[in-house]
Amino acid sequence: MKPNLPMQITALDILSLIREVTGPSSNTNVIPLHEPCFQGTNAFSYVQDCLESGWVSTSGKWVSEFEGLVANVTHAEHAIAVTNGTNALRLALYVVGVQPDHEVLMPSLSFVATANATSHLGAIPHFIDIEPNTLGMDPLILDARLTEIAEFRGGFLFNKETGRRISCIVPVHIFGNPAEIISICKVAAKWNLKVVEDSAEALGSFKNGIHCGLFGDLGILSFNGNKIITTGGGGVVITDNADYAKRIRHISCTAKVYHPWQFIHDEIGWNDRMPNINAALGCSQIEILDTKLHQKRLIHAFYKKQFANIEQCEIIQPTSDSFSNNWLVALRMCSANVNVAHKLSNDILAAAYDQGLQLRPLWTPLHLLAMYQNCPRSSLCNTIEQASRIINLPSSPQLYKNLGHTHIL
Numbered sequence: 001m002k003p004n005l006p007m008q009i010t011a012l013d014i015l016s017l018i019r020e021v022t023g024p025s026s027n028t029n030v031i032p033l034h035e036p037c038f039q040g041t042n043a044f045s046y047v048q049d050c051l052e053s054g055w056v057s058t059s060g061k062w063v064s065e066f067e068g069l070v071a072n073v074t075h076a077e078h079a080i081a082v083t084n085g086t087n088a089l090r091l092a093l094y095v096v097g098v099q100p101d102h103e104v105l106m107p108s109l110s111f112v113a114t115a116n117a118t119s120h121l122g123a124i125p126h127f128i129d130i131e132p133n134t135l136g137m138d139p140l141i142l143d144a145r146l147t148e149i150a151e152f153r154g155g156f157l158f159n160k161e162t163g164r165r166i167s168c169i170v171p172v173h174i175f176g177n178p179a180e181i182i183s184i185c186k187v188a189a190k191w192n193l194k195v196v197e198d199s200a201e202a203l204g205s206f207k208n209g210i211h212c213g214l215f216g217d218l219g220i221l222s223f224n225g226n227k228i229i230t231t232g233g234g235g236v237v238i239t240d241n242a243d244y245a246k247r248i249r250h251i252s253c254t255a256k257v258y259h260p261w262q263f264i265h266d267e268i269g270w271n272d273r274m275p276n277i278n279a280a281l282g283c284s285q286i287e288i289l290d291t292k293l294h295q296k297r298l299i300h301a302f303y304k305k306q307f308a309n310i311e312q313c314e315i316i317q318p319t320s321d322s323f324s325n326n327w328l329v330a331l332r333m334c335s336a337n338v339n340v341a342h343k344l345s346n347d348i349l350a351a352a353y354d355q356g357l358q359l360r361p362l363w364t365p366l367h368l369l370a371m372y373q374n375c376p377r378s379s380l381c382n383t384i385e386q387a388s389r390i391i392n393l394p395s396s397p398q399l400y401k402n403l404g405h406t407h408i409l
């Protein structure tokens with residue numbers, strides 16, 4: 001089964017291991033990192049129902065149906081469907097009280113939406129380093145950073161260096177692997193900070209049996225086309241807090257006061273409600289979530305086996321108390337010398353590009369992007385190092401078909 005591995009494994013050797021999962025590719029048939037799949041699902045009939053009934057926009061039966069299905073999967077008391085994950089984050093930050101000129105603590109290693117949603121409210125990202133195990137925010141570094149720069153004034157927390165209020169923490173569950181969220185929430189409680197979990201990538205991921213997004217005050221999910229399941233574009237806010245849920249429903253629907261015929265809006269709201277046509281697609285996808293989770297477990301396990309005996313790299317694993325949805329499989333170069341590791345990951349990326357395999361480096365850390373380079377931050381050594389060591393491998397659920405008759409679990 002396994003190729004005979006030379007002592008000094010090359011980028012091409014690594015690609016041939018990856019290829020046993022992806023199968024062949026070519027210039028005209030690129031293997032994508034993660035692609036949606038609708039064949040064999042109810043997507044066509046549910047969307048057709050919207051078209052035939054004319055209910056394609058911000059009201060209709062599929063939206064509440066979809067919210068109910070998300071609540072079932074996550075065991076959240078409340079689920080509110082909105083236009084995308086970025087807007088879900090912005091709404092969640094707004095209702096916990098993030099205001100212009102506040103600082104919001106978050107990892108620098110995330111998709112740019114985490115920082116953008118904060119900026120859309122006029123607030124400022126404050127970056128905290130990650131721990132290499134989960135790639136999520138490090139609770140010890142978070143606490144140390146607050147000890148160094150924060151003080152209470154009149155019951156509120158302020159950054160002594162910038163004079164700004166610090167009001168919220170946004171941990172991110174990277175690639176569907178739960179962060180050290182329990183410890184992070186303890187630090188939040190100690191410093192009297194709200195927690196909004198960016199669980200955009202973590203539908204179907206649990207820690208100690210609790211779904212990601214339900215440890216803090218609110219959590220958000222994304223249903224963008226590249227996530228584990230999709231609504232085309234969409235997001236959901238999940239929470240057990242009835243007051244937050246009510247408030248989000250109100251301001252995401254133009255703050256319209258219920259009335260049979262009059263149009264009265266009692267504050268400045270947003271138009272963030274998920275359209276019915278997207279929710280219909282979402283219902284057809286969430287019906288097959290268990291199948292996708294199973295397929296992703298097989299893919300992750302197969303990659304893990306492929307790299308089990310390779311010294312230079314390892315497949316990143318969730319912690320033992322976690323159940324991961326395995327959204328994107330991540331490969332870490334392990335060389336003690338970070339430059340050697342970085343060179344290997346670059347060589348793999350370049351060779352993969354030539355072969356029509358879509359691999360991806362980690363996101364450029366947010367504090368290195370032009371618009372966020374002046375934001376306050378802890379030391380970000382782990383972030384920089386891990387970003388140079390890790391690449392993502394093709395992880396579409398439908399790749400399980402290539403695993404053939406191998407017995408891997």
Ligand SMILES: *Cc1c(COP(=O)(O)O)cnc(C)c1O
Nearest residue numbers: 084085086111113200201222224
């Ligand atoms: C996808 C994603 C988002 C944003 O979701 P959209 O639906 O694309 O707006 C936010 N945070 C993280 C970590 C994501 O991966």
